[in-house]
Amino acid sequence: MTREITSATNPFIKEVRALATSKKARQESGTFIIEGWRGIETLLTHESRQYKLETLVISEEWENDPRLPDHVDTVVLPDPLFAKVSDVKNAQGILGIVRPSPVPFEFFPDTGHYLLLDALRDPGNLGTLIRSAVGAGYDGILLYGDGVDPYNPKVIRSTMGSFAFANIWPIAHGDIDRMLSNGYELLATVGHGGENLYKTTFPKKTILAIGSEAHGLSTKLMQLADKKITIPLSATCESLNAAIAGSICMFQIKRG
Amino acid sequence: MTREITSATNPFIKEVRALATSKKARQESGTFIIEGWRGIETLLTHESRQYKLETLVISEEWENDPRLPDHVDTVVLPDPLFAKVSDVKNAQGILGIVRPSPVPFEFFPDTGHYLLLDALRDPGNLGTLIRSAVGAGYDGILLYGDGVDPYNPKVIRSTMGSFAFANIWPIAHGDIDRMLSNGYELLATVGHGGENLYKTTFPKKTILAIGSEAHGLSTKLMQLADKKITIPLSATCESLNAAIAGSICMFQIKRG
Numbered sequence: 001m002t003r004e005i006t007s008a009t010n011p012f013i014k015e016v017r018a019l020a021t022s023k024k025a026r027q028e029s030g031t032f033i034i035e036g037w038r039g040i041e042t043l044l045t046h047e048s049r050q051y052k053l054e055t056l057v058i059s060e061e062w063e064n065d066p067r068l069p070d071h072v073d074t075v076v077l078p079d080p081l082f083a084k085v086s087d088v089k090n091a092q093g094i095l096g097i098v099r100p101s102p103v104p105f106e107f108f109p110d111t112g113h114y115l116l117l118d119a120l121r122d123p124g125n126l127g128t129l130i131r132s133a134v135g136a137g138y139d140g141i142l143l144y145g146d147g148v149d150p151y152n153p154k155v156i157r158s159t160m161g162s163f164a165f166a167n168i169w170p171i172a173h174g175d176i177d178r179m180l181s182n183g184y185e186l187l188a189t190v191g192h193g194g195e196n197l198y199k200t201t202f203p204k205k206t207i208l209a210i211g212s213e214a215h216g217l218s219t220k221l222m223q224l225a226d227k228k229i230t231i232p233l234s235a236t237c238e239s240l241n242a243a244i245a246g247s248i249c250m251f252q253i254k255r256g
Numbered sequence: 257m258t259r260e261i262t263s264a265t266n267p268f269i270k271e272v273r274a275l276a277t278s279k280k281a282r283q284e285s286g287t288f289i290i291e292g293w294r295g296i297e298t299l300l301t302h303e304s305r306q307y308k309l310e311t312l313v314i315s316e317e318w319e320n321d322p323r324l325p326d327h328v329d330t331v332v333l334p335d336p337l338f339a340k341v342s343d344v345k346n347a348q349g350i351l352g353i354v355r356p357s358p359v360p361f362e363f364f365p366d367t368g369h370y371l372l373l374d375a376l377r378d379p380g381n382l383g384t385l386i387r388s389a390v391g392a393g394y395d396g397i398l399l400y401g402d403g404v405d406p407y408n409p410k411v412i413r414s415t416m417g418s419f420a421f422a423n424i425w426p427i428a429h430g431d432i433d434r435m436l437s438n439g440y441e442l443l444a445t446v447g448h449g450g451e452n453l454y455k456t457t458f459p460k461k462t463i464l465a466i467g468s469e470a471h472g473l474s475t476k477l478m479q480l481a482d483k484k485i486t487i488p489l490s491a492t493c494e495s496l497n498a499a500i501a502g503s504i505c506m507f508q509i510k511r512g
Contacts, residue, residue: 046492124380128497135493158497165492198511231507236302236421237391240503241384241414247500248507251487255454 002063002074005081012075013085016057019097020087023149032151035087035095037067042161043096044069051164052099057085059093072096087153100151105142105169107179111204112139113254114184115246116176118221119145119212125243126150127158129210130166132247134159136254140167142175142207145218176224179207185226188217189249191239194228202253210246258319258330261337268331269341272313275353276343279405288407290419291343291351293323298417299352300325307420308355313341315349343409356407361398361425363435367460368395369510370440371502372432374477375401375468381499382406383414385466386422388503390415392510396423398431398463401474432480435463441482444473445505447495450484458509466502 005012018025019033026032031054034040043053056074058065059082068074077085082093107114115133120126126148133141148155150168159166169175180186184205188194209225211217217225231240231248239245261268274281275289282288287310290296299309300323312330314321315338324330333341338349363370371389376382382404389397404411406424415422425431436442440461444450465481467473473481487496487504495501 128500131493132496132500135487135489135496137490160494160497162493231391233391234393237387237418238416240388240391241416241499243497244384244388244500244503247496248504251504 002076004076006078008081008084013077013081016085016095016097020085020153023152026149026151031097031099032156033087033095033153034098034156035153036092036157037094039156039159039161039163040094040096041067042164043098046164048164050101050103052101053096054099055097057082057095057097059091062094088157102169103167105171105175107182107184108139109182112184112206113250114138114140114142114179114207115250116142116144116171116186116207116209116221117147117246118209118217119215120147120210120242122213122242123148123152123154124158125213125241126152127155127163128243129246130155130159130168131162132243132250134162134165136247136250138250138254140169142169142171144171144176144221145212147212173220176207176221180224186221186224187249187253188222188225188228189245190216190228190230192230194230197229197231197249197252200227200229206253208246208249208253210242210249213242258332260332262334264337264340269333269337272341272351272353276341276409279408282405282407287353287355288412289343289351289409290354290412291409292348292413293350295412295415295417295419296350296352297323298420299354302420304420306357306359308357309352310355311353313338313351313353315347318350344413358425359423361427361431363438363440364395365438368440368462369506370394370396370398370435370463371506372398372400372427372442372463372465372477373403373502374465374473375471376403376466376498378469378498379404379408379410380414381469381497382408383411383419384499385502386411386415386424387418388499388506390418390421392503392506394506394510396425398425398427400427400432400477401468403468429476432463432477436480442477442480443505443509444478444481444484445501446472446484446486448486450486453485453487453505453508456483456485462509464502464505464509466498466505469498
């Protein structure tokens with residue numbers, strides 16, 4: 001069904017804007033926004049049990065685009081009104097409202113690689129790490145502590161569509177304990193003094209923990225860690241970007 | 257020398273703003289801006305022949321900060337005026353005007369690792385790659401084609417101070433030819449079909465080429481490449497972020 005909205009005071013405009021800007025609005029509606037064609041195309045071409053594209057919001061130029069599906073409720077906006085709801089500077093004129101169906105947290109008992117993010121704050125870093133985790137074939141991304149909302153539109157955008165293939169779970173302390181009891185090894189990344197990433201061998205069941213940009217890993221996780229690992233850096237470099245460090249470690253660990 | 261500016265119509269305000277927003281203004285003045293304490297601290301604590309901190313621009317709260325040097329010309333602005341010249345949302349109230357003294361391009365004849373960026377457009381990606389290149393101990397960053405200005409304030413900010421330790425050169429085709437004649441191997445990163453990064457050994461003289469986010473490597477560079485390399489990715493992942501892919505390759509190649 002396609003309908004047009006031309007009035008800026010239509011409540012729908014306010015609702016979409018709230019989804020882009022407010023975590024509370026996303027939680028209350030149980031939906032989030034994905035902006036740009038690439039992510040929407042990924043949802044349309046790959047069946048996803050976890051994510052349902054509920055509504056498309058498009059500017060007039062998209063109205064007769066043959067790539068758009070017939071079965072998704074579609075709202076057409078004049079360009080100035082689309083610019084109003086859009087979260088990006090140079091909007092492509094298309095966004096989707098997506099309803100996730102979260103699945104309960106579970107982990108593979110025999111072999112598995114998980115990325116644990118401790119209170120990561122930067123949406124670009126989180127989105128990029130999700131993209132890298134999917135690229136490296138990681139089995140899940142565990143969100144620990146008070147970090148950025150994974151349904152923040154900038155996070156979703158930075159995944160470049162990869163969020164559709166990622167298992168992302170908020171987890172509590174007890175979940176980590178269960179994994180450790182099952183034989184998982186918790187690997188803490190530290191800037192200095194850990195084992196050299198490239199001279200370490202890794203088991204088949206790992207949790208790679210990355211700390212927040214400003215504060216690193218929390219004391220509680222550091223105490224639980226089986227091993228601390230460090231990417232060897234030249235003397236003039238204090239640290240790498242969190243998404244870079246996490247991605248380098250993920251690929252290296254999976255190789256053994 | 258410290259002076260105060262309180263009028264928004266003072267030409268200095270317009271000059272600083274132009275340095276933040278216009279490549280032409282940076283080229284004409286021969287300076288660029290670095291915003292935030294971290295980068296300025298790096299310049300103050302590490303002698304740099306390449307970069308001279310010419311002027312500090314601070315908001316009033318910084319006025320008596322003991323960390324600031326006496327020997328640098330300093331301009332104090334009221335908060336609202338600082339916000340006007342600042343390039344970031346939550347400004348720290350401090351920025352520096354920096355004069356670079358570019359050194360002519362040169363390369364090590366016997367052993368060396370260089371990163372070649374082909375028309376990279378995203379300032380965050382360029383800054384992050386500079387930071388990673390310094391971390392991995394690369395000998396230089398070669399800018400090829402029509403990419404983002406390395407003195408763009410967002411590039412400088414994303415390096416987190418690392419630009420002070422980086423050798424960054426715009427290069428032309430002839431420079432690459434000279435390196436290849438000297439025995440350097442040009443490694444082209446490609447999304448699919450190259451040699452597996454982790455199953456390849458690398459010589460002691462390499463140029464790692466990363467293509468632009470949208471178009472990849474230009475045909476000309478691709479034809480010159482001695483070897484194409486690929487990061488093995490899971491089937492659901494189309495590609496990694498350019499800064500992530502470049503960083504993973506840089507660290508892996510230097511290890512041999």
